[in-house]
Amino acid sequence: MTALAIPGLDSAPTTHRRLLAWVHEVAELTTPDRVVWADGSDEEWGRLTAKLVDAGTFTPLKQKPNSFWAASDPGDVARVEERTFICSVDPEDAGPTNNWTDPAEMKATMTELYRGSMRGRTMYVIPFCMGPLEAEKPMLGVEITDSEYVVVSMRVMTRMGSKALAKFGADADFVPCLHSVGAPLADGQQDVPWPANETKFISHFPETREIWSYGSGYGGNALLGKKCYSLRIASVMGRDQGWLAEHMLILKLISPEDKVYYVAAAFPSACGKTNLAMLEPTIPGWRVETLGDDIAWMRFGADGQLYAVNPEAGFFGVAPGTDWHTNPNAMRTIERGNTVFTNVALTDNGDIWWEGMGEPPAHLTSWKKRDWTPESDEPSAHPNSRYCTPMSQCPILAPEWDDPKGVPISAIFFGGRRKDTIPLVVESRDWNHGTFMGATLSSETTAAAKGKVGVVRRDPMAMLPFIGYHAGDYFAHWIATGKRADAAKLPKIFYVNWFRRGETVSDAGHPHPGGFLWPGFGENSRVLKWAIERIEGKAAAQETPIGWVPSIDDLDLAGLDAPREDIEAALRVDADEWRAELPLVDEWFDKIGDKLPTSLRDELEALKQRLG
Ligand code: GTP
Numbered sequence: 001m002t003a004l005a006i007p008g009l010d011s012a013p014t015t016h017r018r019l020l021a022w023v024h025e026v027a028e029l030t031t032p033d034r035v036v037w038a039d040g041s042d043e044e045w046g047r048l049t050a051k052l053v054d055a056g057t058f059t060p061l062k063q064k065p066n067s068f069w070a071a072s073d074p075g076d077v078a079r080v081e082e083r084t085f086i087c088s089v090d091p092e093d094a095g096p097t098n099n100w101t102d103p104a105e106m107k108a109t110m111t112e113l114y115r116g117s118m119r120g121r122t123m124y125v126i127p128f129c130m131g132p133l134e135a136e137k138p139m140l141g142v143e144i145t146d147s148e149y150v151v152v153s154m155r156v157m158t159r160m161g162s163k164a165l166a167k168f169g170a171d172a173d174f175v176p177c178l179h180s181v182g183a184p185l186a187d188g189q190q191d192v193p194w195p196a197n198e199t200k201f202i203s204h205f206p207e208t209r210e211i212w213s214y215g216s217g218y219g220g221n222a223l224l225g226k227k228c229y230s231l232r233i234a235s236v237m238g239r240d241q242g243w244l245a246e247h248m249l250i251l252k253l254i255s256p257e258d259k260v261y262y263v264a265a266a267f268p269s270a271c272g273k274t275n276l277a278m279l280e281p282t283i284p285g286w287r288v289e290t291l292g293d294d295i296a297w298m299r300f301g302a303d304g305q306l307y308a309v310n311p312e313a314g315f316f317g318v319a320p321g322t323d324w325h326t327n328p329n330a331m332r333t334i335e336r337g338n339t340v341f342t343n344v345a346l347t348d349n350g351d352i353w354w355e356g357m358g359e360p361p362a363h364l365t366s367w368k369k370r371d372w373t374p375e376s377d378e379p380s381a382h383p384n385s386r387y388c389t390p391m392s393q394c395p396i397l398a399p400e401w402d403d404p405k406g407v408p409i410s411a412i413f414f415g416g417r418r419k420d421t422i423p424l425v426v427e428s429r430d431w432n433h434g435t436f437m438g439a440t441l442s443s444e445t446t447a448a449a450k451g452k453v454g455v456v457r458r459d460p461m462a463m464l465p466f467i468g469y470h471a472g473d474y475f476a477h478w479i480a481t482g483k484r485a486d487a488a489k490l491p492k493i494f495y496v497n498w499f500r501r502g503e504t505v506s507d508a509g510h511p512h513p514g515g516f517l518w519p520g521f522g523e524n525s526r527v528l529k530w531a532i533e534r535i536e537g538k539a540a541a542q543e544t545p546i547g548w549v550p551s552i553d554d555l556d557l558a559g560l561d562a563p564r565e566d567i568e569a570a571l572r573v574d575a576d577e578w579r580a581e582l583p584l585v586d587e588w589f590d591k592i593g594d595k596l597p598t599s600l601r602d603e604l605e606a607l608k609q610r611l612g
Pocket residue numbers: 267268269270271272273274275276293294316317318319320321322326448498499514516519520521524
């Protein structure tokens with residue numbers, strides 16, 4: 001097939017012709033020193049982590065088994081939305097919220113970047129499967145990468161290697177995902193601990209279902225099974241095939257009577273999905289189990305209910321703010337080892353540390369690999385530092401997490417990070433109103449993406465950076481989804497905000513510092529309970545212009561250590577604040593343009609009427 005003699009290229013453990021042809025084509029273009037097919041074995045993990053330690057990328061942790069500390073290049077710490085492209089054939093299909101470049105032009109540009117880009121490195125071929133391997137039609141992909149960090153991270157985050165390749169047969173469909181850090185090595189050139197390139201492209205080709213990524217080693221830019229495949233490309237598949245790919249956690253809530261409810265929730269990046277997914281309820285008798293913390297694929301079952309599957313096999317969670325008080329189950333998950341920590345701080349005895357873990361030690365090595373003391377004026381861990389850990393280690397993992405059927409969803413929560421306006425919880429009037437809530441969701445930007453933090457923007461369904469097509473068509477798909485089933489079988493939609501602040505709240509002596517009116521974390525179980533009891537017709541609510549809101553006495557607040565006036569302020573629907581929100585929603589809908597479903601325009605008009 002090729003004149004090139006690259007070691008490993010011809011020892012492929014597959015007869016899949018399209019896969020073999022693509023691997024040859026990429027090897028010829030990128031000219032690596034060797035090709036390795038990732039098998040996902042323990043032996044491979046040991047070999048690659050040792051190589052990463054040798055290269056200075058990984059520092060083994062003394063206090064956690066088989067775990068590693070990595071510090072990235074300071075310019076490669078988050079998703080790069082301005083360098084992310086949806087290269088649809090028709091620019092109209094990328095819509096007003098995505099960057100677009102003509103696919104042929106993008107491929108021409110990136111082909112020149114990839115030319116020789118793996119020189120001096122190993123090219124790894126990683127067959128993987130998003131979602132259960134035993135699915136009727138396993139959702140396959142292959143990532144080609146020149147980064148060992150990516151291979152070991154993909155082993156945590158996906159079902160990969162031999163067990164995935166076994167599903168390819170000779171001709172199964174798969175999504176080709178090409179990744180290079182863009183840092184070729186000349187003969188004898190010394191490598192750096194975190195190779196990357198200042199030029200970055202994260203490109204998606206929706207029609208041909210391909211992903212090309214260049215220049216970054218960071219999670220969301222480089223682990224292509226995650227946001228690129230399971231959200232951007234999968235959302236296009238879902239549009240075409242009648243299902244939903246969403247930025248949602250999946251949790252299982254068990255009542256004191258042992259009734260089981262499944263809840264999916266979409267909050268923007270770094271706005272609380274992992275924490276809610278692993279919640280430890282503070283109300284007696286209620287339990288939570290986890291099925292996923294970031295992505296849900298949802299389709300209707302034969303019974304007309306919406307079933308959710310988590311395509312991932314690991315958690316790539318925000319580290320800062322995670323501790324034994326806020327998220328004990330995440331702490332227990334990472335304590336078990338087998339975890340990669342990126343851009344957190346390193347303690348002198350070989351453990352990890354980050355802001356939010358209580359009193360800092362007297363000395364740390366910061367994520368910038370500098371000496372750090374409590375007097376330092378920068379945080380020791382990057383605000384978007386992450387742990388990458390296997391789901392199987394989560395002590396409250398739901399036993400059905402790997403069931404290809406998925407789990408039937410009773411409630412969908414949308415939520416954002418807003419210091420004002422949005423109350424603790426609102427129940428939508430019906431599916432279209434809930435879709436309106438999702439479509440107009442707003443949140444303050446976080447460190448999960450490069451750019452300014454704390455700026456309010458519309459983040460529809462928490463999917464702004466992840467919708468792989470026109471946002472107006474995406475809203476229409478949500479509206480159409482509501483028409484595909486019996487209204488009574490559809491999940492009920494709620495809108496929550498754990499992050500409202502009050503000017504009356506002074507941190508001194510307050511049980512919940514940070515200025516937040518609602519204590520959050522485990523206390524969010526009180527909101528879950530109210531939502532479930534609304535579904536059961538057991539809890540009361542007040543009708544307001546924006547939907548059904550509990551009064552303070554409608555919530556179970558037994559044993560809650562929080563000032564009553566804070567909870568009332570968290571629940572308040574302030575008509576003036578909402579009226580101030582309306583022009584922003586108008587502007588947002590104008591930006592969406594002609595493809596905005598009329599039913600959403602109608603929802604906005606009805607809201608305006610109700611607000612007077
Ligand atoms: P991605 O992985 O980026 O998609 O984020 P995520 O939505 O999973 O966010 P995560 O749960 O990791 O939370 C991000 C930050 O929000 C962390 O610093 C948490 O400590 C904080 N946080 C989560 N839940 C709450 C809450 O209920 N109240 C408050 N005040 N903070 C919270």
